[in-house]
Structure formats: C-alpha cells, structure tokens
Amino acid sequence: MKDTPAPPQNAADIAREAFRRLAMQRTAPTPDAYRTAYNEIAGIRAGLDAETVLADFAKNLAHTRGDAAVLGVRFNRAIEARDWRDYAEGLSQLIEKRLKKTPPVASTPVYLPADDSQQIRLLRELLTRTLIFAVASLLAGSPELVAESESLAAAIKDAQTEAALNGAASRLKQLCFRIELKSADRAEQQELLLRLFRLLLDNVRDLLEEDSWLRGQIDVVQSLISGPINHHVLEDATRSLKEVIYKQGTLKNSLAEAKITVKNMVTMFIDRLNTVAVSTGDYHEKMDIYSQKIAKAGSISELNSVLDDVMRDTRTVQTEALNSRDEMLAAQQKVQGAEAKIHKLESQLAQMSELAREDPLTGSLNRRGLDDVFEREQARAKRRGTPLCVALLDMDDFKRLNDTHGHGAGDEALIYVVKIIKETLRTMDVIGRFGGEEFMVVLPDTSLQDALRVVARLKKELTKRIFMHNNQRLLITFSAGVALSAPDEDPKSVLKRADAALYQAKKAGKNRAVAAD
Numbered sequence: 001m002k003d004t005p006a007p008p009q010n011a012a013d014i015a016r017e018a019f020r021r022l023a024m025q026r027t028a029p030t031p032d033a034y035r036t037a038y039n040e041i042a043g044i045r046a047g048l049d050a051e052t053v054l055a056d057f058a059k060n061l062a063h064t065r066g067d068a069a070v071l072g073v074r075f076n077r078a079i080e081a082r083d084w085r086d087y088a089e090g091l092s093q094l095i096e097k098r099l100k101k102t103p104p105v106a107s108t109p110v111y112l113p114a115d116d117s118q119q120i121r122l123l124r125e126l127l128t129r130t131l132i133f134a135v136a137s138l139l140a141g142s143p144e145l146v147a148e149s150e151s152l153a154a155a156i157k158d159a160q161t162e163a164a165l166n167g168a169a170s171r172l173k174q175l176c177f178r179i180e181l182k183s184a185d186r187a188e189q190q191e192l193l194l195r196l197f198r199l200l201l202d203n204v205r206d207l208l209e210e211d212s213w214l215r216g217q218i219d220v221v222q223s224l225i226s227g228p229i230n231h232h233v234l235e236d237a238t239r240s241l242k243e244v245i246y247k248q249g250t251l252k253n254s255l256a257e258a259k260i261t262v263k264n265m266v267t268m269f270i271d272r273l274n275t276v277a278v279s280t281g282d283y284h285e286k287m288d289i290y291s292q293k294i295a296k297a298g299s300i301s302e303l304n305s306v307l308d309d310v311m312r313d314t315r316t317v318q319t320e321a322l323n324s325r326d327e328m329l330a331a332q333q334k335v336q337g338a339e340a341k342i343h344k345l346e347s348q349l350a351q352m353s354e355l356a357r358e359d360p361l362t363g364s365l366n367r368r369g370l371d372d373v374f375e376r377e378q379a380r381a382k383r384r385g386t387p388l389c390v391a392l393l394d395m396d397d398f399k400r401l402n403d404t405h406g407h408g409a410g411d412e413a414l415i416y417v418v419k420i421i422k423e424t425l426r427t428m429d430v431i432g433r434f435g436g437e438e439f440m441v442v443l444p445d446t447s448l449q450d451a452l453r454v455v456a457r458l459k460k461e462l463t464k465r466i467f468m469h470n471n472q473r474l475l476i477t478f479s480a481g482v483a484l485s486a487p488d489e490d491p492k493s494v495l496k497r498a499d500a501a502l503y504q505a506k507k508a509g510k511n512r513a514v515a516a517d
C-alpha cells in the first residue's frame with residue numbers, strides 16, 4: 001500500500017505546493033486557479049473563505065431596499081475591484097447608520113454613494129425635470145413659486161449628502177403646500193370673477209327691451225357659462241359675442257350711412273324745388289312779357305321770333321324739372337338700397353340670437369331653446385342638489401276649436417295660453433312650445449308635489465281668464481303629465497315619462513294633471 005504524503009502545515013509550504021500542483025496540471029497560474037489549489041491543499045472548504053462570505057453579504061444587501069441596497073451595490077463593486085478599503089469604509093457607514101442608530105452629526109456629513117444606482121439616477125433626473133419643466137411652467141403667474149421650483153430642482157441635482165437630500169425633501173413638501181394654497185386661491189378668484197360676470201349679464205339683460213336681439217345673445221352666453229366652465233365653453237361664448245359685436249358695428253355703420261343719404265336727399269329735394277320754383281317764377285314773368293310782346297307784334301316774323309324765345313324758355317324749365325326728377329329717383333334708390341341692407345343685417349342678427357330659439361307664433365321658446373334650458377337647469381339642479389320638474393301640457397280638443405272657429409282662432413288661443421302661463425309662473429320657470437298645441441314647462445327647484453300645485457294654478461288661471469274670440473267666450477283647458485327629473489337622467493327619458501303621464505291624463509278624461517312614475 002502506498003503511503004500518501006502528509007499535507008503541508010504552514011502557509012509557505014502550502015503556497016509552494018499549490019504552485020507545484022498547477023505546474024503539474026499544466027494550469028495557468030491565474031489568481032482564481034491558484035486560490036482553488038491553495039484551498040484544496042490547505043483543506044479549506046470552497047465558498048467559506050472571507051472573500052466569499054463578504055461577496056455573499058454584498059449580494060444579499062444589494063437585493064434589499066433603500067439605502068442599504070445602495071451600500072450593497074458599493075460592496076459588490078469593491079469586491080470586483082478588490083478595493084477592501086472601500087468595502088471597510090462602507091461597512092463602518094453601515095454600522096454607524098444601522099447598528100448604532102445615531103443620527104449623523106451635521107459636522108460630519110454622510111456622503112451618498114459616489115455613484116448612484118441607475119434607478120436612483122433616473123429618479124433624481126425625473127424629479128429635476130418635473131420641477132423645471134412641468135411644475136414651473138404650470139406656475140406661470142407666480143414668479144416666486146417658479147423661482148423656488150427651479151432652485152429646488154438645482155438643489156436636488158447637486159445633493160451629495162444625506163442631509164442635503166433631507167433638506168431638499170422638506171423644501172419639496174413646503175413647495176407642494178404652497179402650490180395647494182395658491183390653486184385654492186385661484187379657484188376662488190375664478191369663481192368670484194364668474195359671479196361678477198353673471199351679475200353683469202343679468203343686469204345688462206334687464207336693461208334691454210324684451211325683443212332685443214342682444215338679449216337673446218346674452219341668454220346664450222348665460223346658458224353657456226352656467227354649466228362647468230372649460231376652454232371650449234369660454235371660446236364658444238367669446239366667439240358668439242364677437243360675432244354679435246361685429247354685426248352690431250356693421251349695422252350701426254349702415255344706419256349712419258342711410259341717415260346721411262336721406263339727409264342728402266331731402267336737402268337736394270329742397271334745393272331742386274327752389275331751382276324749379278325760381279326757373280318757373282322767371283318763366284311766368286317771361287311769359288307775361290312774351291304775351292305783351294305777342295299782343296303788340298305787328299308781323300309774323302316778329303311773332304315767330306317771340307315764339308322761338310317762348311319755346312327755348314319752356315324747354316329750359318322742362319329740362320330743369322326732368323333733371324330734378326332723375327336726381328330724386330337716384331337718391332330714392334340709394335335709400336332703398338341702404339334700407340334693404342339694414343333689414344338683411346337685422347334678420348341675420350335675429351337668427352343668431354334668441355329668435356333662433358323662439359317659436360315665432362307664441363314668442364315662447366321653441367324645441368331647441370327648451371333643450372338648452374332643460375340641459376342647463378339639469379346641470380344646475382345637480383350642482384345645487386335641488387329638485388327639477390317638467391310638465392308637458394297638451395291643449396284639450398284643440399282640433400274642434402280649429403274646426404269650429406277657424407285656424408286663426410286656434411293661433412290666437414295658443415298665444416293667449418302662453419301669455420297667461422308666463423304671467424302665472426315664477427320668473428325662473430320657463431315655458432316653451434313643444435310642438436303643435438303641446439307645451440313644456442321647466443320648473444327648477446320644485447318638488448313633484450309643488451309642480452302639481454303649479455300646474456293646478458295654471459289650470460285655474462286659464463279657466464278664470466276666459467279667452468274671447470269674435471265676442472265669444474271660449475273655454476280652453478289642457479291635460480298635463482308632470483315628471484321629476486332624476487339627477488343624471490337622460491332628458492329623453494324624463495320627457496318619455498312625462499309624456500306617458502300626459503297620456504294617462506287624456507285617457508282619464510282630460511283637463512287634469514297626472515304625476516309620472
């Protein structure tokens with residue numbers, strides 16, 4: 001049996017033996033190969049040397065979260081570079097921070113790892129960009145906040161110590177708080193301005209005559225800004241006002257032009273009359289002289305010469321009169337042209353305004369106007385948490401009224417009904433013609449019970465104030481369906497319910513109101 005040689009005991013022998021083994025195995029003496037041979041000879045179990053332990057520790061640390069992970073990454077790099085001094089420094093920091101749990105003293109700043117991990121660098125950059133580009137540009141109008149945002153971005157970029165980073169964090173909190181305060185201020189200011197604008201519109205509207213086209217336009221702007229304000233709503237309101245202002249300016253110019261033309265025409269007319277009067281005055285005087293000459297004329301040739309003079313003077317008067325007539329005609333045409341232009345502009349204005357939302361027969365809102373009002377009131381009711389009702393009114397036996405008394409009587413009856421209803425309703429209630437002999441009444445801030453009471457009052461008024469046609473008293477009644485709109489209910493569905501209730505009222509014998517389910 002062959003004896004195996006005893007393993008070397010001291011480090012120098014082990015090192016020599018390790019070289020010998022590598023030479024025999026024809027293995028290149030790299031540090032790793034040498035370490036493996038050395039460990040085998042010294043009987044050290046692989047993976048349990050100090051370096052392996054430290055490498056494992058670094059790897060595990062790098063997989064944790066927060067600044068411990070940053071240290072883990074640093075240890076890994078130190079191991080790769082065999083920079084044991086850096087590893088040792090890192091370990092002391094870890095002990096200081098984690099194990100002793102004493103806060104770092106201000107005079108001995110704790111430096112952040114020399115190079116951030118990729119995620120930290122990315123986050124730092126994102127925060128800096130957010131502060132400089134997004135936050136600062138959103139704060140235009142608050143220069144002190146813009147300056148703070150930019151200076152904070154620079155501070156975060158340059159923060160090398162933990163204390164600097166903590167300082168930047170508390171500045172960031174402070175900045176957020178100030179921005180919050182500022183936005184609340186702005187929202188309040190905007191609300192105040194809007195309230196002021198609405199007040200102004202209300203007052204201007206009341207100053208205008210009932211049929212003014214500008215009044216309609218103001219209603220449009222009011223309804224535009226009654227809902228939630230956004231960029232598009234404001235643009236729409238501005239555009240429609242601008243259009244009116246432009247048309248109004250043109251109309252004013254045309255009116256001024258027409259006025260001047262009429263003035264010129266009248267002046268010219270008087271002037272011409274004067275000329276005609278003067279020339280005919282001269283003419284009459286001359287005629288007197290000519291008749292004396294004729295009386296005295298002794299020969300034909302003498303008479304002929306007088307006649308020539310008479311003819312010449314007569315022609316002159318005629319020409320004067322013709323000239324005057326032509327000039328007057330031209331001036332008249334000019335005035336007519338100006339008038340036509342004014343009418344055209346006026347009708348354009350009327351179309352743009354409330355009239356486009358009005359029923360021409362009764363002067364109440366038309367279907368489009370009603371849609372707008374209902375939508376506006378529904379938004380308002382939702383915002384304020386108040387009830388909103390609609391009532392559909394349909395005239396009873398209207399066909400018979402038309403057939404018996406003529407269509408004209410039917411038209412007058414419709415106008416009369418609208419007048420009475422308008423006089424009976426509150427100012428905030430709105431009536432519109434839904435179609436034919438059917439009307440819709442929008443009742444804001446009204447419960448279903450109250451709406452039924454309102455409709456009952458309308459009925460009573462209508463029977464009390466009898467409609468007269470050709471000295472005949474005609475009784476007009478209506479049936480109604482009343483519905484309470486649910487906060488987010490589609491207008492179509494509210495109307496459908498009101499219509500179903502109206503049908504029930506008709507079926508039950510007319511001249512009554514039924515509440516919708």
Ligand SMILES: Nc1nc2c(ncn2[C@@H]2O[C@H](COP(=O)(O)OP(=O)(O)OP(=O)(O)O)[C@@H](O)[C@H]2O)c(=O)[nH]1
Pocket residue numbers: 361394395396397398399400402406407408409410411414435436437506510
């Ligand atoms: N004069 C006039 N009549 C209208 C107008 N619009 C609709 N009508 C008439 O209103 C009448 C409505 O007739 P119906 O739908 O049968 O209703 P009704 O006769 O009122 O019968 P009930 O609704 O059942 O009480 C029709 O004769 C229409 O011509 C209008 O603008 N002017």
